[in-house]
Amino acid sequence: MTDNQLIFRSFASGSSGNCYFLGTSKWGILIDAGISARTIQRDLREMGLDYGNIMGVLVTHDHADHIRAVGTLGERVHLPIYSTRDIHNGIDRNYGVREKLRTSQRYFEKGVEWELNGMRINTFGVSHDSTECVGYVIDFMGQRILIVTDCGQPNATMEMYLSTANHVIIEANHDEQMLLNGPYPTYLKERILSPKGHQSNIICGQLLAKNWHTDMRNVFLCHLSHENNDPDLALNTIKDILLEEGIMPGEDVFVTPLDRTKASPIYILNDQIIKQK
Numbered sequence: 001m002t003d004n005q006l007i008f009r010s011f012a013s014g015s016s017g018n019c020y021f022l023g024t025s026k027w028g029i030l031i032d033a034g035i036s037a038r039t040i041q042r043d044l045r046e047m048g049l050d051y052g053n054i055m056g057v058l059v060t061h062d063h064a065d066h067i068r069a070v071g072t073l074g075e076r077v078h079l080p081i082y083s084t085r086d087i088h089n090g091i092d093r094n095y096g097v098r099e100k101l102r103t104s105q106r107y108f109e110k111g112v113e114w115e116l117n118g119m120r121i122n123t124f125g126v127s128h129d130s131t132e133c134v135g136y137v138i139d140f141m142g143q144r145i146l147i148v149t150d151c152g153q154p155n156a157t158m159e160m161y162l163s164t165a166n167h168v169i170i171e172a173n174h175d176e177q178m179l180l181n182g183p184y185p186t187y188l189k190e191r192i193l194s195p196k197g198h199q200s201n202i203i204c205g206q207l208l209a210k211n212w213h214t215d216m217r218n219v220f221l222c223h224l225s226h227e228n229n230d231p232d233l234a235l236n237t238i239k240d241i242l243l244e245e246g247i248m249p250g251e252d253v254f255v256t257p258l259d260r261t262k263a264s265p266i267y268i269l270n271d272q273i274i275k276q277k
Helices: 037-046 070-076 085-093 156-162 176-180 186-193 201-211 231-244
Strands: 006-014 017-023 028-031 054-058 081-083 105-107 114-116 119-125 134-140 143-148 167-171 218-222 254-257 267-269
Touching: 006 037, 006 167, 006 218, 017 037, 037 070, 054 070, 070 081, 081 085, 085 105, 119 156, 134 156, 143 156, 156 201, 167 201, 176 186, 201 231, 218 231, 218 267, 231 254
Parallel strands: 028 054, 054 081, 081 105, 143 167, 167 218, 218 254
Antiparallel strands: 006 017, 006 267, 017 028, 114 119, 119 134, 134 143
16 A cells, blocks of 8 residues: 555444545545544554644535534544535534534535645535535545445435545435334334435435446445344345356446445545455
């Protein structure tokens, strides 16, 4: 791993907490901070980094599993916390954030491109039952990365970016039959299945198959449900859908589920497809 390589690592991905690193071996950004600041620091140090190497935290929305540590990171560690004004207002109202943001808020407008340390960043609206929810599109080192962590219903803008992204972090939250036959109360099942809920394995696979292109290299499945999904089930469901469209997982695109609670390997993102182990 060299200084001029783009790397990605998931620190956690699920309803218990979400946090992702994108950058180089010398610096980077965090997308969401829904796990403890101590755990984030531990995972950074495993990479030879610390908070001093982080340029900021990009927040997708104001649910607790995405913002649990933003108060600590913003006000005690003094990292800039980037999001829309509506999401920041939602963070301020969230009782799960014990340390309120007072000096660390940084605002951007949805759909307006901006730059952070050479990364070109754009955002688009995502259908989810938070104050506001955004997906991120990041262009850096000749690569385009798309991040959609929670999505009840895909939209045209999301698909447009999916059809141009080289590397995709996308929600595959649940298997519909596991959800419908599982222990969740009816209101919660309805919420998850609603247009403002979460994306199923099948919808994720169909989106990938519809918008796959020859420059799409790697897909990371995020926010898998512990109760209503299984990593092998999610992966096999999506692989089967891709195969039906003549897209060969492992040859045409690398696809892997991210662990809910453990840090992933460090992935180098470039023009190559990551080889399946």
